[in-house]
Amino acid sequence: MGTIERFAGRELKAEQLKDVDVLLVRSITKVNDELLSKANKLKFVGTATIGEDHIDKPLLKQRGIEFSSAPGCNATSVAEFVISALLVLHDRYNLDFINKTIAIVGVGNIGKRLLQRLNTLNVDVLLCDPVRQDNESDAAHFIDLNDALARADIISFHTPLTRDGAHPTFHLLNENNLPLLKDDVVLINSCRGEVIDNQALYNHIIWREESSKPAIKLVLDVWEGEPNPMPALIEKAELATAHIAGYSLEGKARGTEMLYQKVCALVAVPSTIKLSTLLPIADVASTKLAQDVTTTEELKKLVHLVFDVRRDDGLFRELLNSNGFDWLRKNYPTRREWSSLQVEIEKDQQILSIYRK
Numbered sequence: 001m002g003t004i005e006r007f008a009g010r011e012l013k014a015e016q017l018k019d020v021d022v023l024l025v026r027s028i029t030k031v032n033d034e035l036l037s038k039a040n041k042l043k044f045v046g047t048a049t050i051g052e053d054h055i056d057k058p059l060l061k062q063r064g065i066e067f068s069s070a071p072g073c074n075a076t077s078v079a080e081f082v083i084s085a086l087l088v089l090h091d092r093y094n095l096d097f098i099n100k101t102i103a104i105v106g107v108g109n110i111g112k113r114l115l116q117r118l119n120t121l122n123v124d125v126l127l128c129d130p131v132r133q134d135n136e137s138d139a140a141h142f143i144d145l146n147d148a149l150a151r152a153d154i155i156s157f158h159t160p161l162t163r164d165g166a167h168p169t170f171h172l173l174n175e176n177n178l179p180l181l182k183d184d185v186v187l188i189n190s191c192r193g194e195v196i197d198n199q200a201l202y203n204h205i206i207w208r209e210e211s212s213k214p215a216i217k218l219v220l221d222v223w224e225g226e227p228n229p230m231p232a233l234i235e236k237a238e239l240a241t242a243h244i245a246g247y248s249l250e251g252k253a254r255g256t257e258m259l260y261q262k263v264c265a266l267v268a269v270p271s272t273i274k275l276s277t278l279l280p281i282a283d284v285a286s287t288k289l290a291q292d293v294t295t296t297e298e299l300k301k302l303v304h305l306v307f308d309v310r311r312d313d314g315l316f317r318e319l320l321n322s323n324g325f326d327w328l329r330k331n332y333p334t335r336r337e338w339s340s341l342q343v344e345i346e347k348d349q350q351i352l353s354i355y356r357k
């Protein structure tokens with residue numbers, strides 16, 4: 001479709017965009033006025049990500065530059081990251097999330113996929129999404145944030161990072177509402193680090209320790225100040241990872257394919273490459289069970305056969321200081337989604353692909 005020049009995500013300079021028609025980025029490239037100051041021919045900006053907070057969209061609109069992100073591309077990956085993490089906590093503390101109340105804050109593509117999986121397991125779920133609540137007629141099933149924080153045993157954040165509008169999410173969880181959390185709460189953030197005030201969270205953790213209160217069980221994939229997360233907060237996390245919740249092979253490939261389709265349309269070239277032909281067979285592509293999955297322990301074995309987040313937590317703690325946050329993400333080992341595993345239930349000779357979607 002044209003000449004391709006590659007660049008390191010954080011190092012792109014304005015001068016490199018002179019005479020460039022199409023710019024394709026990921027989340028670590030800030031597309032702003034300074035970067036586009038020499039972009040004299042730019043027609044399209046694409047980000048192979050769900051999040052758009054690194055893109056100055058009003059600027060692109062004002063300059064007549066078309067834009068596309070990759071909505072939902074790695075939503076399944078994040079939802080499966082959350083359940084993999086919850087199953088680690090089951091292993092460590094016999095914490096059976098299936099019998100707990102889970103609040104999903106932000107019920108969009110990721111929140112809905114997480115809800116779908118939790119519904120399959122008959123988990124009691126609370127939903128908080130004031131934007132949808134404002135705009136949908138049947139909004140009765142949404143509750144407000146403070147209610148969710150006070151009632152939930154497990155809270156998982158899946159909002160965009162926004163600083164304006166009716167319901168901004170910057171520091172959504174902060175020193176004012178952290179005290180609402182239950183004593184034995186599990187707190188998961190795999191959306192954007194800035195949605196939780198990290199300093200306030202750390203201060204709250206220390207306050208709990210000094211008050212001999214139970215520790216929050218913390219699962220953090222995203223951090224304020226990336227690529228330099230707060231070391232003291234890492235130490236307090238049950239599971240700490242380098243912004244990889246969306247890093248399944250399928251998720252990355254879907255994001256790339258979505259931009260490929262957009263650029264093909266832009267330059268009026270037929271799209272000929274199909275994602276499905278590019279994905280390799282998973283290392284563990286099939287397994288046999290004597291009977292269907294009926295316990296959390298059995299579910300844990302199956303889910304962790306595909307992806308056990310302790311692998312990524314171990315790499316993060318081992319290599320962050322020597323190799324760095326960006327290196328961990330750039331060298332992320334292959335990880336697949338549940339749909340890559342076919343499960344044969346011997347009992348009744350059925351071939352099931354559990355969790356196909």
Ligand SMILES: NC(=O)C1=CN([C@@H]2O[C@H](COP(=O)(O)OP(=O)(O)OC[C@H]3O[C@@H](n4cnc5c(N)ncnc54)[C@H](O)[C@@H]3O)[C@@H](O)[C@H]2O)C=CC1
Pocket residue numbers: 050051052071072074075078105106107108109110111128129130131132158159160161162167168169172190191192221222243244245246247
């Ligand atoms: N850690 C990772 O690797 C990844 C992180 N993400 C992050 O997760 C975010 C969510 O992804 P999706 O669910 O696909 O986006 P989405 O746009 O489909 O859903 C976001 C939902 O949050 C809701 N929301 C907005 N403001 C809110 C508020 N103040 N309180 C509660 N809900 C609010 C929206 O109404 C929407 O329903 C992305 O914007 C991105 O920042 C996404 C993919 C991977």
Ligand SMILES: O=C(O)C(=O)[C@H](O)COP(=O)(O)O
Pocket residue numbers: 025026027028048049050051052074243244245246247329
């Ligand atoms: O899709 C999103 O939004 C994410 O947070 C991705 O995980 C970002 O991945 P990179 O673009 O930082 O590789």
